[in-house]
Structure formats: C-alpha cells, structure tokens
Amino acid sequence: MGNSERKHRIVILGGGPGGYEAAFAAAQQGAEVTLVERAGVGGSAVLTDVVPSKSLVATADAVAAVRESEQLGVQTTVPGAAGKPVRPEVVVNFATINKRLMSMAAAQSVDLQHMLEEDGVRIVHGEGRIEAPGTVVVATAKGGKDFDTITADTIVVAVGASPRELDSAKPDGERILTWKQLYDLKEQPEHLIVVGSGVTGAEFASAYRILGSEVTLISSREQVLPGEDKDAAELIQNVFERSGMHVLSRSRADKVERTADGVRVTLADGREVFGSHCLMAVGSIPNTAGIGLEELGVQLTESGHIKVNRVASTNVPSVYAAGDCTNFFPLASVAAMQGRTAIMHAMGDVVRPIDLRNVASNVFTSPEIATVGYSEQDLEDLGELHTRSVVHKIPLGVNPRAKMSGVKDGFVKIIASKRTGVVQGGVIVGPRASELIFPLALAVEHMLTVDQIGSAFAVYPSMTGSISDVARDLHVR
Template identity: 65%
Template structure:
C-alpha cells in the first residue's frame, strides 16, 4: 500500500555551471524529476568565459614557451632566406586564431554537457531564475524581466556562480580596460599589458601573456605575487616572472585606471603612474546572489553576499542547497562539481561523505604550475599540526634535467612520529597532474614510508615524490631520536 503514496522527487536547479550540471546529472541518475534553469548556456561562465577558455589560452602560451626554450635542448629552428642563408624565424602569435579556437572549444564543451543532460532526461529552461519562497523557482526573460515559467520543487539547488569584481575608479570598457571575461575580444596581442591584482587569476594571465610575447607589468599590493599561497612557490614564480622580463610592482596598490587614447594609465596610491596598452583588472569576484530571492526565502548570506553552506552544501533552509563560487566554500570548479553531487546525494538519501577542505587539491596554471593539497608548511610553523617538512628541488630530478626544467620543487608535509602524509606542494610543469599521488596519500592517510614503497618509473618527475618521501623517513627517525633524547 505504501507504493501508492510514493512520488518522484522534484528538483529545480538555478545555474548550469559545474555545480548545477553535476547536481542535475546526479539527480537524474537517481530517478528525480529534474529542471535546470540557465541563462548563458550549460557549463555556465566557468565553461564559456572562464576556466575552459583561460586554460586553453594558457596551453597555447605553454606551446609558445616550449618552442622558444627548445634551443636549450639542442633544437634549433631555421628558415632559408632569399639569399639561401639560414635565418632564425620568430615565434608569432595569431591572437584572433587563438581566441577563435578557445571560444570554439568552450562552445563545444557546453554543447557536450547539454547533450549529456538531455540524454539523462533533464528539462532545461533558458532564462533567469529566482526563488519564489523555499519551494519554487520563477524563470524570467532577464533581470526584472517578464516571468514566463514557474517550477515547483521539493529540493532546490542554487549554483549561480560569480562575476568579476569591478572598481568605480577602474571601470572596464571592454577594449582597453578589461575583466578576464573580456580578454578574448582582443584582435591582437597587447603590446603592454598591465595586470592589477597578483592573486591566482592575475598571476595566471600575467604568465600566459608574458609567454605569448607581450610586455607585462603586474601590480601587487603585497610583498610578492600569490599572497596566501606557499611562500616558496610564490618566490619561484616571481623569479620566473622577473627573469622573463615581467615588471613586478610589489607593495603597490592601484588607485585608479583611466583610458588615454589608445592606451591606459594606472595610477598607484603613492602617486606613481604606469602606462600601457591594456589593463586587466583581476581584483577578485562577487557572487551573483543579488536580487534572486535568496534572503526572502530564508537563506543566510555572508557580508560579501556568498551563501552560507555546510559540508554537504546545505543552506540554512533545509530543502535548499547551494554549490560553487556563490557559496562560502572554496571557489574551484572541482569543488563546485563535488558540492553539486554531494547536495543531491544528501537530499535524496544516498551515501554522503561531507566535503573536507583539507582533501581538496588545487592548482594555479602559471608556468610553472603550482599545485597544493592538505596542510601547509605555515600550518606547521603556526603549531596547528605537529609536522615535519621536506622540500626537494626539481633540479635534482634526472627527468627534469633531461627536459631542461630548472625551476620548481616537491614539498611534503607529514605528521611527526607517525609519518602520515598531511599535505604537499608541487611547483613544476603539469603540477596539476603530479599532485594526484600526494592527494591520494592525504585522503587515504598513507605514511611517507607507504608512499615511498610505491614503484615509480625511472626516470620520471613522479620519482621526485618517492624521493622526498624516502628522505622524510630519515628526517622522521632523527626527529623521534631527538625527542627521546
């Protein structure tokens, strides 16, 4: 008789970025009636204007850099001139072609994601969604536009993302003063790009355009680039920047950015000015949470407008969840995806493992890349954990020598006594791939001895991880001997 009262759970999702997409897919796979409301296209800004195009641009910059550095490996490029004599060709960047390719890749990825949702049975409504209480979503033609649909739901997921932060004294015009979503409209490589902001976004684009051939100046309000990241990693990257010809203005805060003819002028708080052809404003982002009925539905927001969520992505309203950059959790696409899945599993009574921030692997796509997971060396210094740290320069790795890699390192953090791997940092080409064994070790609570016993190929960059783990066995033994003494 109980079957007569069963009905399919109705789930409505606002925002089709990584969080909303994964939530919709998981809900459909679990048999829910799923509706997704998305205003820009499946994949959201992460796929269409942010992660996919930016990392595609960085891949192009890496290719250009590899060509330039090939001479260090004995590879030389020459072309025959009219006189029959060899001449060295220049590496040229066709930015129109580059931008066309990366925007095409973004569109293709969005189409593939949409096809996956349609195949899974998800109903997709294009438009602007807002909450109408805790159990309904109203869809309109635009902000404040005419309503044309209403979706009743048992569970709601908000995944509306974030947008580039704009300063009143540096308003983007889409031509010379730009946000990172507007870079792909540039017809040619900027002659001199000034990057305001030295966080992850600023550092990534500064690195990319430097390697593409632009003159770059980065304005950093802190002592060095990437404040808040591993200081050793930031120091390596800043050294690479300076060696590559980039001008790094440390302890410098931009007061205003103005357009002057075919260029820009950045005025610093101390009165100095910097002139360039273009300026990228990379001063953070703001969540897209205003005016969509969140507070009226009872959701708690932080002072910055982010949605407060717990470790299963649940908000202060029991049947409403939130995922991605609009939440108080870490602003990473991988985290948004995990939050989306976790929210649905929790809402539908499936097995749920609450998200642990310490298990999240993150990567900065500069050249070299910087990947991190788990506790940091600063946590050891501050006494948050009783740990030991070992750093192995990448220049000592045989595979790195063969590849001509001079910059970078592998750093492991382990618990004193047990040797349990608690964290790690890798600065290297493709660090985003190399961090995975350390992420597994942190997740599975492996010891440095267990990590060192795994076979790695010789020669390989991953061999540096086991080398560091073996070295920590000695360090740990000495530490224990010292404690006993």
C-alpha cells in the same frame, strides 16, 4: 514526499560545475530534474573562465616549448639570402587563438547540454528566482514578459560569481578589461597592465608574457600569489622577473583611465604606469542578489556568499548551494563535489561530508603550482610546525627527467607527521604540476604514510621519481 509514485522534484539554479554535476547526480538517482541557466550550460567555468583561460595557458606552453627547444639541440631555421640559415620568429596569431578558445568553450557547453538532455534533465534558459519555499519562477524572455513557474522538493543554488568591478577602474571591454572580456580582443596587447596578483592575475600575466606582450603586474602585497605556499610564490615571482615582467610589489592601484591610445594606472603613491590595456583581476562578487534568498531567510555572509555546511546545506531546509556563490572554496572541482553531495543528502543517499583539507588545487602559471592538504602556514598557525610535523623539499632541477627536458624551476615538498609519517600536505611546482599532485592527493585523502609512498615503484626516469625521493627522505624509523 507524498505518494511513492511521484518523483522527487529538483530545481537547480545555474549550470556551472556545481549545477550540472548536481543535475547528473539527481538524474542518476531517478529524480525529476530542471536546470535553469541564463548563459549556457557549463556556466562561466566552461564559457568564460576555466576552459578558455587554461586553453590560453596551453597555447603559451606551446610557445615556450618552441622557444626553449634550442637548448635541447633543436634548431628551427629557414634558408635566407645565399642559402644562409635565418632563425624564424615565433609568431602568435592572436585572433586565431581567441577564436579557438571560445569555439572550444562553446563546443564543451553543447556537449554538456546534450549529455544532460540524454539523461532526462529539463533545461530552461532564463533568469531564475526563488518566489517562495519550493517555488522557482524563471523569466524566460528578455524584459521578463514570459514566466515559467516550477515546483520543487529541493532547490540547489549554483549561480556562481562575477568579476568585481571598481568605480575608479570601470571596465569598458576595449582597453580596461575583466578576465571575461580578454577573449574579445582582436590583437595582442602590446603592454598589458594586470591589477591584482592573486591566482587569476598571476595566470594571465604569466601567459601574456610568454605570448610576447610586455606585462606589468601590480601587486598590493609583498609577494605575488599571497594565498599560496611562500616558497612557491617566491619561485614564481623570480621566474616572472627573469622573463622581463615588471612586478610592482606593495603597490596599490587607485584608478585606471583611458588615454588617447591606451591606459593610465595611477598608484596610491602618485606614480603612473602607462600601457596599451589593463586587466582588472581584483576578485569576484557572488551572483546572489535579487534571486529571492533574503526573502526566504537564507543566511548570507557580509560579502553576499551563501553560508553552507560540509554537505552543501543552507540554514533553510531543502535549499542547498554549491560553487563560487557559497562561502566554501571557489574551485570548479569543489563546486562539482558540493553539487553531488547536495543531491545525495537531499535524496537520503550515503553522504561523506566534504573535507576541504583534501582538496587539490592548482595555479596555472608557468611553471604550475599544485597543492593539497595542510600548508606550512596552516601548521604554523596551529603551532604544530616543527613540533609535530616535518617538512622536506627537493628541487626539480636534480631530477634526471627534468634535466633531460630542460626543466630548471620547481620543487616537490611533502609535509608529514613526525610521529607516524602520515602525509599531511604537499606542494609541487613544475610543468604539469596539476597532474603530478594526484599521488599526494591520494595520500592525504587516505592518510597514507611517507613509507607507503616511498615503497611504491616510480618509473625511472620520471618527474614522479622526485615524489618518491622526498617520501624516502622522510622515512620514520
């Protein structure tokens, strides 16, 4: 590092969760930090992905709550002719919803930028590229006339990913859309066709169906959400079909074209599906091309993701990477952890390598699916399911708080070691599952046993009571 007076210089490419958390951590450690961002602080997680999409889900939840309130004895009526009560419709003002989502995302971005600047982080707006080891060049003007050259002791690459586009279904921002373009719509899609039944496709299909759009979900697999717990995916597909969504399983979209007043999706078997709009949710591509990684010798996967280890190091000394541009786990919380871990490792602080098994994740459908730890599939692949591990599940419908709230769909599932009772994994499907999973995340992180969970007091009545019930049922004598 040269003389002890000089600060450690850190340059971060990308201002998403991986980048901004790295910047906060580096500033806290007393480094000289420069954050390079082309769109806005917060990256796509804040501006176009997580924040607006989960806000849309919150709106859908509010609509569902109003619609379902009648079963709780709440009747919303207005006086009609001769004073007879008439039920009002739940009307969704789509332009207002999208305006709120985007203004909220922008506000979050501005807040983050102020907090970073208060911590002494220098923010450079532009396109960054690694020119040589320890040198980053930023094109700070459109057309690349103005350049800013920055010297770094450590570089953190957190450039994120973009929606994958297919030549046979080119998004036009009007009828054929990526998930980033949905928020530009001025009116609600009459019939939204969603291509892709992974997390993104399922979340938007769920929200738009609740908001009142006709929805067709085209899934190339047997079941929606192929990467999730099988019981959870089956339950969500049942909920989708009950809601009137058209789920086309084992169907592959070959091409998507505009028609006079909408879209036509042609399936591999020749069938045609017509709708007003089409959302392409067919994965994402890392933004790693053309930023100097290959020239520097940074190892990439075939798909262009940066290969990193559990402390976010690449194969090139003093170059780290975090978030969706890496081959790790595309979650905002993981990106943030990678960003912090990279800085701790670079600056010689105490580092705990990230254990992906301990990551809690959530699918924001209605109901939500939250998971942590080993899945049943993981243990089946290891040959340990039923021999060394035990799985127990209780439906949420029997929970007293769920009954009071009119909740019928959902369950709590815990996977534990047969011998020791240590919690190996958990799945919760239900309203606010993202909040309910935390005790199981603590259990997995700290290797707690089912008896330790079962002996803690849960509020009666509460949804968390079902976690205690499952744990007690798994009591090891």
